[in-house]
Amino acid sequence: MSRSAKGFGRLINPGVVLNPELNQKIAAFEAMTMERSDLDDELSRLRKQQDVTEDNVAEALAEDEFQCTLRGQSFVGPSEEELQLILRNQLGGIINKLAARYERLIYLDADIRKLKAAIEKAIIVANEESAAAASM
Template sequence: MSRTAKGFARLINPGVVLNPELIQKIAAFEAMVVDRSDLDTELSRLRKHQEDTEDNLAEALAEDEFQCSLRGQPFTAPTEEEFQAILKNHLGGIINKLANKYERIVNLDADIRKLKGTIEKAITAANEESAAAASM
């Protein structure tokens, strides 16, 4: 039994049998939690890629300045527009992927909270039905 299922199991009174629809919702919830974890892993990977790309760009700019110094040439840094174009070229795709992942996380978190509430209400109802049937 997964950690999530154990979390819901603590809410279920002994002897209560869950209906197949509720079991299916719990399975969907667990799949969403796994998906959320995968998104966190992907975000970490993308952030690392972004940091590496930023470091590489900074090193390349510093190397250009150093090489100009060695040759006795004046260093002309990229203009603001050129710098923006360089960043967009190298980081634009990464940033778009990060934005998409964050958007997916926000939506998934909302879905997870909603489904968790639905499951908890259904478990409460099942507990009450079982208690009512047992008292008859």
């Protein structure tokens, strides 16, 4: 039994048999939970990639300044517009991916909450129906 099914299992009274629709909802919940975990892993990877890229850009700019100083030249760094263009070129793709993953995460979390509430409600109904049938 999976971890989330065990979580719902504590809500199910002994002897209660869940209908196929409820079992499908639990399976969908488990799939969504796995997708959320995968998204968390991917977000972590993308944030690390962003950090490395930012460090590389900063290091390249510092190296340019250092080389100019060694040659006795004055260093004129990139203008604000040039710097924004450099950052957009280097980080744009990563930031777009992060934004898309965060958007998916927001919707997925909402769907998980709704599905969890529906499953819990269906389990309560199944428990009540089972108790009613047992008392007859």
